[in-house]
Amino acid sequence: MTLGSRFLDLHVLQPVPASNLNRGESGHPKTIKLGGAERGMVSSAAWKRPVREQMEEELGESAARTRNIPPVLADTLHQQGWPEDLATFAAAQVALSAKYKGLKTNPKEGHRTQAMLFVPADVTARLAKICTTHRGNLEQALADHKETGKAAPAILPEKEIADELTRRTTTIHLFGRMLAEIPTGHVDSAVQMAPAFTVHDTRLQPDFFTAVEDWPRPHEAGSAHLETAFLTTGVFYRFATVNITTLLEHLDGDTAAAAKLIDLFTWTFIMAMPRGKQTATAAHSVPDLVHYAVRDRRPISYGTAFEQPVTARGQGYTAPARQTLADYAATIDRLVGTRRRIAHGHATAAGDPIDHLGTCHPGFEDLAAACATAALTPTPDGGVA
Secondary structure (H helix, E strand, C coil): CCCCCEEEEEEEEEEEEEECCCECCCCCECEEEECCEEEEEECHHHHHHHHHHHHHHHHCCCEEEECCHHHHHHHHHHHCCCCHHHHHHHHHHHHHHCCCCCCCEEHHHCCEECCCEEEECCHHHHHHHHHHHCHHHHHHHHHHHHHHCCCCCCCCCHHHHHHHHCCCCHHHHHHCECCCCCHHHCECCCEEECCEEECCCCCCEEEEEEEECCCCCCCCCCEEEEEEEEEEEEEEEEEEEEEHHHHHHHCCCCHHHHHHHHHHHHHHHHHCCCCCCHHHHCCCCCCCEEEEEEEECCCCCCHHHHCCCCCCCCCCCHHHHHHHHHHHHHHHHHHHCCCCEEEEEEEECCCCCCCCCCEECCCHHHHHHHHHHHHCCCCCCCCCC
């Protein structure tokens, strides 16, 4: 099935009560200026991580971003009864044998790799099996190294090691992987996710708090800890787009697997929340509005709809934000036309259909299923727009 360049765009308006979902260096909520106004911001990485982790939990298939494969592997081998020096040597050999001249590592930190790797979570268990198979060669190489003092050459099978480090999980197919040191491990991301920002002007709001001493000494009164935290509130615009063509390429054209993954990603993108300061704020809101559009050729963000800050007008920001988004969708239809738009729709807490946003779905589950169907629907000319 050939789709040409096909994209699923997801637009979300989400009211969030007092929170600090993504803090900056100062510990305060991140902000960004847009249209001359200060906006609350949550970085794409801060929202993408919980989306990925929740998808992996649902799929029962974990991946890890890490530089610590060698030290974790050494721990695994040591726990299996290997002498500590042999376990450390074997772990270093994995990095050395991964490619010609090896991966760059820091010997002072247990041979941590300099590059961050994105690998299936069971990689160290599988690498340990390879090391066990070649344990005799590793023991001999370590003995030679101790005797001569010369650096040991790579002795583990390069292809087997590289295959393990470049193996993919479902979320690697979706979110991609940058692996410059092993080019065959590079995977183009099928997902692009924008930083979320409030559609209106936002101010940091101080929250002065105290922690009471439960075991005060005689004649002591007051608090054991005083501090001022800063929080924000607001309606966030969130945007993500999925390159359906790229995703299908990663899945070798398996449309059934793609449909399942698109449905799950859509649902998880809608529902996942960053964990920043949630213990103290419990800002577990859900979106007020989710709008999707399936397009050929290129995605279109509606972020510039909010370059002019939305004003509350005595009714809060949510209703005006809905209208602003709908008006901008109409503007996009006028400017670029609908020839490349395959489908569009929405689900909203308002209940009633909103003009210019396509089919009104009763809830987010129905919307996610509709996204999967529409994203994989061929165009009349056979799929190539």
